[in-house]
Amino acid sequence: MDQRISFVTLAVTDLDASRRFYVGGLGWTPELDVPGEVVMFRAGPMLVLSLWDRAAFELEVGRPAQSGPGVVPMTLAHNGRTEAEVDAVLALARSAGAEASAAQRREWGGYTGYFADPDGFRWEVATNPGPIGESVLPPAG
Known part of the structure; x- marks a missing residue:
């Protein structure tokens, strides 16, 4: 596979x-x-x-299994190149009616925030340092 x-x-x-x-x-x-x-x-x-x-x-x-109140135990992610791009996507989600957190700098070097879609599925919006972060972005330009 x-x-x-x-x-x-x-x-x-x-x-x-x-x-x-x-x-x-x-x-x-x-x-x-x-x-x-x-x-x-x-x-x-x-x-x-x-x-x-x-x-x-x-x-x-x-x-689907029911586990009570809380969030679905998974996230989807959208990665960007810059902190400004992360903030812009979170603002767009808020303007679309999503509940969204403010992004934060993380101990591992990234910058991330979250929003929830209408069913509560959480999206992480992030910029990740290093090769793994670069590997998920479309070509620049």
Whole structure:
């Protein structure tokens, strides 16, 4: 098996609200949009983010485990080149209606903050130092 991820699928409770947040709020362009079922976005050269109606997800995949109050135990990440870019993305998310934290400098050298989409999925917005941080960015220019 190749070491890669092709799709990240999030089961969402209100697909229309998620579409408004990602398309209208964050400015993303869908690659596939099936009303009432799924909306998919190209998120990288070989990566798609899929927002799938939760009821349809449960029919095909199964019922998600319930662990009580709190956050979903995962994050998605969007990395930028500069602290200013991190701050701008967090501001955009806030303007789209997201709950977002202020970014902070981290002990390991990065600068990160978080926002939540309409279903509470947490996005980390970060700039990471070193080769691993550079490896996830598109070419400059």
